[in-house]
Amino acid sequence: MRRFSLWLRGKPLISDSMLALLLLTIDVLAVGDADNKIAYLVLGVLLVLPIIFRRTHPRPAALALVLLSIAASVTHWAAEDPSEHPALLGLGVMLYTLVAYVGRREGLWYLGALLFEGVIAHLLVGKPEGADIPFTALFYALCWTLAEFVGARHAYDNEVAARLAVADYDRERQAHDAVAAERTRIARELHDVVAHAVSVMIVQADGARFALRQDPEIAEKALGTIASTGRDALRELRRTVELLRIEHAPEQLPQHGTAGIAKVVQMMRDTGLDVSLQLSGELDTVTPEVSLGIHRIVQESLTNTLRHAGPDPRAAVRIERGATEVVVAIVDSGGVPTARTPATCAEVRPVRITAPASVIPGSGLGLVGMRERIAVLGGTLTVGRDDHGGWAVHAVIPLDRTTAE
Incomplete structure (x- = not known):
């Protein structure tokens, strides 16, 4: 069940369609009180359609729902049909959506539109009656309060997600910098070991080549220096590579x-x-x-x-x-x-x-x-x-x- 809810969280159209279907089902169950059942059902279907797009297109959906609510009042007044649509509970759902996902300013505009729609409905069909007004106001107040809590939760989740993204970026950057620093250190150590030895060996080899025929003793000494330098370089290179393989061993650095x-x-x-x-x-x-x-x-x-x-x-x-x-x-x-x-x-x-x-x-x-x-x-x-x-x-x-x- 938890896995299914997590799956629905990323698919608002599916979950909102299920909510619209629930409101339509309740509306259909109340069709018995309607004089013109076909007109009642058609209007009920139209009233729940904006609920499907309440999170993907909240502003157009809210405007459409208010206009459809006014149209329902006018239709009932023209047909003198006293039946009500339970699907109009979607008005409170839409108020919750605007406050939680869009902002308080849009919620206030929508609340003003609901007040205007309520005045029209009261003048045309006498609904809501005076005794129903406190319950209607309480319903909208509960929708607004719930939206405030959910909106605060969303803001907190977004902030946490942003901080996690920054932390991930910093961690990746630090890892990249550490790799670059390690590559630089390895290159520096290898250069210091190899370049020195090779330079000495090249100089000695050039000297031995020129002295080979004229002074074999000097040439032999130069060749000995080359061999000794090569052995020292190989030994130093092995020690450097061994140290580079150790993750944390600063105390094992060569104490020259x-x-x-x-x-x-x-x-x-x-x-x-x-x-x-x-x-x-x-x-x-x-x-x-x-x-x-x-x-x-x-x-x-x-x-x-x-x-x-x-x-x-x-x-x-x-x-x-x-x-x-x-x-x-x-x-x-x-x-x-x-x-x-x-x-x-x-x-x-x-x-x-x-x-x-x-x-x-x-x-x-x-x-x-x-x-x-x-x-x-x-x-x-x-x-x-x-x-x-x-x-x-x-x-x-x-x-x-x-x-x-």
């Missing part, structure tokens, strides 16, 4: 620390890059997220130096942990060979951007990845030329948002 940074610097030195390193503060006690961010920034910056800083590249790395932040600074020779001494850690300082990111040499996915990583950590990243023409990367990572002291 000072040992990991020193290993990256030493690997770059083995490729021929002149790198100096300066560390200060308790860097091994920062959170895994900050530690990984520092490691990736150093790794990506030195990889870019190896790619673009010319035939005799030099770089200086300074990492300093303060009370509230970690400062990471990397400066290289910038691809401009000069006679000045190699860069030192003292020369690494905050730099200003001298060109938009779209025209910065080498500002590809690596630089974008660094910016995204720093943004996630709530820090700032500055890149550009330093005062000596070298290329510098300066990152500041706050500790208050990411490190539990």
Whole structure:
């Protein structure tokens, strides 16, 4: 039964047709009091027809029902037939429909039309009589009151449905944003792992090819570096993929620390890059997220130096942990060979951007990845030329948002 009622709720024409049929049945049962039964039945059928369309076309149906009620009064007056139509109960049903589904203003207009129709009926056929007027008024008042309750319920249901729709949209949008953020994180991690290793391997392979005939010892060393870099990259890639498969495991992020940074610097030195390193503060006690961010920034910056800083590249790395932040600074020779001494850690300082990111040499996915990583950590990243023409990367990572002291 409940399933049938739910099915009828979405089909107003069917349920209203059943109501009209019920009113017609009651009207037919009262046909015995009519003098002209055929005219009575025809008028009874016409009176219930607007009930069928009371919810799909409420305004036209209400107007038609009022006009038919007036026509019934005129017909009875002309034929001097005292019989009444029980189907006129549909007038109250229509009042309920207008107030509940359309609005109070339309209900008031309809109530005025009923008052006008009642005056005409009273003048023509004497119906309703004086004693019936209070009962008629009470009937319409009950219809109005019931409509108010039902209308309030409909308004509440519509509001709940609207809120559920908004909640569903927000949930879908958040799910989409989460998927996009996860894809970005995966792409950033894989780029940091693969790009660094491949860049080192390409440089070493080119060097080994040129030194193969003239200096086999250097070529053999380069090939060893390629093999070692490949193994480290494969191991790092496996660890990254394993972490990405775990839904919630932030504590399992790789804690690179000072040992990991020193290993990256030493690997770059083995490729021929002149790198100096300066560390200060308790860097091994920062959170895994900050530690990984520092490691990736150093790794990506030195990889870019190896790619673009010319035939005799030099770089200086300074990492300093303060009370509230970690400062990471990397400066290289910038691809401009000069006679000045190699860069030192003292020369690494905050730099200003001298060109938009779209025209910065080498500002590809690596630089974008660094910016995204720093943004996630709530820090700032500055890149550009330093005062000596070298290329510098300066990152500041706050500790208050990411490190539990």
